[in-house]
Amino acid sequence: MKLNFRHAAYLAMASTLVISGCVSAPQGGYGPAGNVRASSPVEGQWSDTQGVAISTFSGGAFQSVATDTGNKLSEGTYRQVDANNIEISMTSLIRQTQMRVNCTLATPSQLNCTNAGGQNFSLIRRG
Numbered sequence: 070m071k072l073n074f075r076h077a078a079y080l081a082m083a084s085t086l087v088i089s090g091c092v093s094a095p096q097g098g099y100g101p102a103g104n105v106r107a108s109s110p111v112e113g114q115w116s117d118t119q120g121v122a123i124s125t126f127s128g129g130a131f132q133s134v135a136t137d138t139g140n141k142l143s144e145g146t147y148r149q150v151d152a153n154n155i156e157i158s159m160t161s162l163i164r165q166t167q168m169r170v171n172c173t174l175a176t177p178s179q180l181n182c183t184n185a186g187g188q189n190f191s192l193i194r195r196g
């Protein structure tokens with residue numbers, strides 16, 4: 070599948086936002102062993118509503134890959150600000166730019182996010 074400029078730009082933006090704005094770092098109390106943190110409610114895989122990218126959030130790190138090629142689109146870190154808000158700091162590997170994304174956990178399966186430029190997007194938890 071050939072990508073035109075508009076599709077490539079959307080793919081870069083969506084993957085960057087998905088990866089960097091929709092994951093949070095583990096937060097919470099320590100477990101019985103005294104050194105295990107509770108997992109974040111956003112841990113796992115999320116897809117943008119257009120089906121362009123899949124973002125994985127794990128242990129404070131994230132990455133986004135294109136659904137059609139599997140190529141990595143962005144990577145970064147995330148942290149949980151409070152029970153429903155996540156802050157992502159990421160780098161778009163396509164544009165070589167850094168971006169901050171803020172997300173709200175609207176439901177256990179939907180993240181509503183806004184990037185620093187004011188663009189809104191949603192991520193849906195995968196299976």
